[in-house]
Amino acid sequence: MATPFLEVVNLRKEYVGPEGRTVALGGINFEVERGSFVSIVGPSGCGKSTLLQIIAGLVPSTSGEVLLQGHPVREPPLSMIYVFQQYTRSLFPWRTVEGNIAYGLQNRESLSGSEVASRTNEFISLVRLDGFERHFPWQLSGGMQQRVAIARALACRPDVLLMDEPFSAVDALTRVGLQELVLRLWREFKLTIVFVTHDTDEAIYLSTRVVALSIAPSTVAIDLAIDLPHPRDQISTRELPRYLEYRHRLLAQLFKDEKLDSAQNSLPIQ
């Protein structure tokens, strides 16, 4: 059997706090095919973001491992870039839009100054931020800032993009725009994307596969292949019977874990 592109094997994460030991991730297993779009959903506090940070090599696991093309990930690999949920904190406020997008490129020894500049411009256009090159991130709207963060990550031409609830802090319409942008870039650059979200609809709409985690100590509760036609459409895709079927299965799992205790509390998924 061929080596999987990205593999998460028996991943465990434990924290030792004042109240003793807590197990956040209790043995996670799944594989990510090259070129796929895998979303990870789960109830709040199930350790989705921690899992993604371990995959990125930013946080060590307690046991188990992450294999990228068969090689264990211990430090952040150059072919994998993490896009943070908190874009206002992740973008460097002392760098302009241009400077932020160039950041990753400037740290690749193989690129000359003019190559960095031309590729920076290319990616500014790609996320439609022409004219904002000299603005500072804090002068832009939330959606624009997240586009800067996406362009900064993609400019390095990674194989894998790890996205941690990247659209959770923007309004609904901006969110739709960003979803379309990410789908377009995913196809255009033949990316592999691992996407953490608490929104099951977003997960189904974007992904080729959805992995649902249980409550902590979390394990994979559902590993669901999403067989919906591409390109997806914000209105018609979401009306397909199969879409609703996926939605039903995932929500049933999540609601079970959230232990709904009253009618007032019937909206655990924001």
Place this chain on the structure above:
Amino acid sequence: MLRQLLHSRLIGIVLIAGLLGLWELSSAKGWVPALSWPRVSAITVTWWELVKSGELPTELASSLWRMFVGYFIGVGLGVLVGLLMGAFRTIYNLLEPLTEILRPIPSPAYVPIAILFLGIDDEMKIFMIAFASFFPVLLNTYSGVRSVDPVQIQTARTFGVSGRRLLWQVVLPSSSPNIFTGMRISLAVALIVMVISEMVAASNGIGYFILAAQRGFQIREMFAGVFTLAIVGYSLNRIFLALEARVLRWHHGYTQQQRS
């Protein structure tokens, strides 16, 4: 008219002019013994003569040279050690007790020691100024480094940046507002220590000039020296603020956005 004045910054200038007028009057009327209290107008005339003859500019130049050499040594080392203490726990544990013991000693107290080892020439004064400028920058740099947003560090790491590059590209710019605060405090400290060290032991410089004038009963010259220091101190602070506003342009807007 009066209401407008009360609400404008001009009112502060008017106060200064009023106090200078009172000074002039008190001296002219002999309310204060004129020997040690010359008229402001007379001091100004003397000051202008000293500037024209080149005497004050020469003294000032030797003072400022010493001050800036010492200041920049102190600032450089303060930033360096502050970065290291902020970034490495071991270095912090090693140096923190020592800095806490040395820091509270008022600068004039170690002048005699400095004279013993470095004599009374420039080395001693530069050392004194550097030593005193070091601590405010050190402490502020340290606290700046400690408050760098972990998300920024993680961002750099996902782009494969670590070690010295991380310090240079993320930790240093992120701490720069704190570093500038330390540098501004140190600038005032450097000016003070410069004057003190020149009053204790020197054959030139503005501190020496003031003390020598007082001892030689050249009271107008003495005041002219003090006036010069006021002008220099004020100008240095203005230049510093202008520089800071330029370098930290991003920070001003960033914090305003965070607050709103």
